[in-house]
Amino acid sequence: MPLRQPKPPLAAGHARRVLFAPVPVAPTKPLTLSHVKGLLWSDLVHRATGLLHHVDLLHSWTVGVRNAQTLGFWNHLDRTRPGADYSTCDEEEIGALYVEYQRTRTAGDVSASDGALHPAGARILELWATRLRDMGIAEGGLRTPTEPPIGLDGLVAMLVDLRLAVDHRRWGGPVHLDATRAGMPLRPLVAADGTANYLASVLRELVPRVRAYDDVVLACDRDSLPDYILVRHVLRRLGARVGLIGLGRVRTAGTRGRIPSSRHGGWQGLTAADLAERHLDRVGPAVYRLGLRLYFTGTLGHGDGRPHRPDLLDRCMGRAARVLKEQGPRADTAEALRAHARPHAYVDPYRLTTALLAQHRKAGADSNLLDEVYL
Template identity: 40%
Template sequence: MRGPSRRLLLAPVTITATKPLLPTHVKGFLWVDTLYRSTRLVRDLEYYWNPRAANLTGQTIQFWDHLDRRHPGLDHDTLSVEDLGHLYVRFHASGDARPMDRLRHYTERVEREGWVHPSTRAATRGWQRQLGLLGVHDPGLTADRPAAASIDETVELLVRRHLCVDHRGHGGPAYLDGTRWGMPLRPVIGADAHANYLLIILRDLLPRLAEGDEVLLVHDDDLAHDYALLARVLGELGARPSRLPLGRVPIGGAARSSRYGGWDGHSLGRLAELCLREFDPAVYRLGMRLYFIAMLKRTASEPFRLDLLRRAMTRAGRMLDEAGVPNETVKAAGDGGAGGTGRAGETDVTGGADDGDDLPAYLGGFAAPAGWIDPYRLTDGLFARRPSPALLKQVYL
């Protein structure tokens, strides 16, 4: 494991708040949450999440425009997250997306004011309630964080380092240039002048990374090509990147985007309702982590199964009983944070350190080569020995 004095920036791909949290999203949040809460006990760690990154994407802005044109009188506060998700599915099926060069008033307002459409505000509030019940640290889902650099500043830096081909002066697009590594040119700004998510990420990350800083990129496995290029660019500019790709969770045998539907009955809200009818909140939190981390693994393609989730809940209940962790140690609404830095030796609000004096040393045995704690190895290890109350309280509950 690398020295604990070196800072690690945890940068997961953001999710557009246009639909309910589905098994693939839940898996991502639980892997990142377990990684964050364990790694911050052994080294300096910053968890960075910027809602503007998702709110500036074309799929989000085109959906906002669709709602404003086709459903102008909609009261978003009366909609459930699932209701919004059904509207999102119908939007994608309708072919009603307008070109981005006609929607600059949305991007300009987001850039200038941090403005968020009422639909996304409502969806995010629903996410916060559900993730709080699950005990997931809030990285700043509603925080307003202006991008650290402008589009022009970022492109200029990349061009100087021969990492970008910029044709905007001739009415064309701009490309990330990874040809030195045998990678094809990747468009990051279209001819319509709209920047895609890769450039939005670079606008945020590049000014925040000092020479030698480590950054962990967590992303969907189907974005691996983009993130491999992103890691190369960050490395060329002096950072020390590593990646954690996570496989999607198929629903009914299909691992596809939420925009295509077919996810009814599988949202996080529905899963919480089913589990909490039978199990205590502490069992729900630990059982969800056992299932989505240890049982589904990082890249496993096994479809979501309620019977296996129930089995994980039963096992979680036995673990908590064996460790002597009472249900009262669980507090509602997570830790209420808005992103931030974890320091070695910090304890979580869900319990005291009791037997946790040697917890950092124990966690260090599950470190990946880049110095972050591997959620799968750590969680799978819970099945092999009785977990300590400190580990459960500070990392899993």
């Protein structure tokens, strides 16, 4: 089933220019249930909002690939497995090596890397491309190396001029992002040894771009929310209108309290590959894509309070089949989308999905909405 190409906004006269920048995933492990949730939400935001506005999707190669944890992992592989062939590995095999690396990592792991794509990372991205295609999500810039439009020194100088950074590098110290005037704590940006963290990479991507857009929409998991609130503050100081979507991770059986990061493992049997193996051939591509979206947006919602339940996912696949079989006439899609965007520039996937199901129960779901957003 081919992926649909974005179409011009339905109401071009009211369209705004929107930059949508969800936090990228590092290519070091399988796509877990939490990753699947984030990717599906981002896909719905991008496609639904794109029917109202001119939306550019930003996938940051620097944040997703050229970060300390990823580069450190690749250097670790080169030291411990010189010359290893990863071309036949699956995601779980490489992910297991990453989990082991996290248990033993050292601060000097990044120094030997030039940031080039490692064979293990290339294999992960190749496998992810298949998972995304199964889910009906376009790759975007997933496998396209890019450079941020501003260097680290230029970013720091700009932030210092805005009184948003404290730079102690001339004395051998670090750089901190400073939003204390807004009641937020100092946040490290560059360590004393010159190593910049992922937040610096996020700002290098966004700061030079925001003035070209009417709105910026950020999306991240809730563990990253404090950092992205800082990013939002910086962009607003630059005059941008910024929306921020924070999503809870997917809680699995037996998980209590804070949901651990995927870097610690625990995702065996609970990955995008496992979802496809269980459902795709049985229900077919269209039902699979819609069923995943009904489950990860309409059933699990924004938060992390509801644990993953395979039986509910099975029900969503069944409901997706009925929705596709009993489609209604094409409706005023633009007006429906606007109703689920207010007061934001972006369309809320939870509100849109629950409304789609309510519409299906009454008169059949809007076939245009299904085609352009959910399939």
